[in-house]
Amino acid sequence: MASLTFKNLCKTYPNGFASVKDFSLEVADGSLVTLYGPHGCGKSTILRMIGGLEDITSGKIYLGDDLLNDIYPRDRKLAMAFQNYRLYGHLNVYENIALGLRLRSLPRNVIESRVRTAAEFFGITDILTRKIRTLSEINKQCVALSRALVCKPKVLLIDEDFSHQDEKLRERMLADMIRIHREFHLTMLYVTNDYNEAIRYGNLTVFMRSGQILEVRENPDF
Known part of the structure; x- marks a missing residue:
């Protein structure tokens, strides 16, 4: 299974700044989920914790039944863009x-x-x-x-900055993202600060602010 489960995930830096606060979410196998919010709300930090590029302060991330906290980044069955x-x-x-x-x-x-x-x-x-x-x-x-x-990979993580904020690159990246999801049925997480993208692309949109979830909205038309 390529489901992702977040249980009370937190990230606090040595200077005391809390980037992610008590983030809990269930991502079903094969879902495309968008994380939406302003810069600095913690959404990219969450991707980096999934990939093992950031240490987890507290909480747990599961890939299927496997606790990612205990798995070296190179051994996690995911890819990052x-x-x-x-x-x-x-x-x-x-x-x-x-x-x-x-x-x-x-x-x-x-x-x-x-x-x-x-x-x-x-x-x-x-x-x-x-x-x-x-x-x-x-x-x-x-x-x-x-x-x-x-x-x-079982999971593909894509950050909004992958397209370098260039409009043509972004359009191509979004088109490829949808093609990948439909062709390979991967579980995917996409980070964006564009509201229209957030509500248009994906089965689920997670609205964030100041490291916390404000709302989780399903997209029945996707």
Whole structure:
């Protein structure tokens, strides 16, 4: 199961600032959930705690029946798409997409199949041999999403800054996000401070302010 369960999740920094306060939520398997609120409300911090990039002060996060608190970040069955694509300029597109699979020592034919499938999905098969530094920002975004998908995560986390606040990048990212959800039925969390995006995309919208949930609204039309 790829459900996510948050139980009384809190994040307080050493200076005493409480970024997340008693966050509790059930995310069903295969759901697309948007976290909406102003900058600094704690929504991106929640994604980082799921991914293991931020320590949890208190509370619990479960992926299915597995307590993520006890699992090293590299062993969590999820993928993250944050602002820094973390692509390697000296490698070509194919090598960047395949890198995580090679580190896991998967067979060459499996790597080839997964990379080709992802590249076809995002329409980048014609640039697989190009170096990252020669690509447009839209193509870099597609490479980053391809790299996330080839690892076959149970959960995909996408931060609003992944599109660098560029309108064309954002439109492409949102379109790809919906395609990924419908094609692969992944559990997905998307962070945004755009109200129209929040209520339009996803099965569930979580409204946040000052680290707390104000409202959870279902979207029956999605």
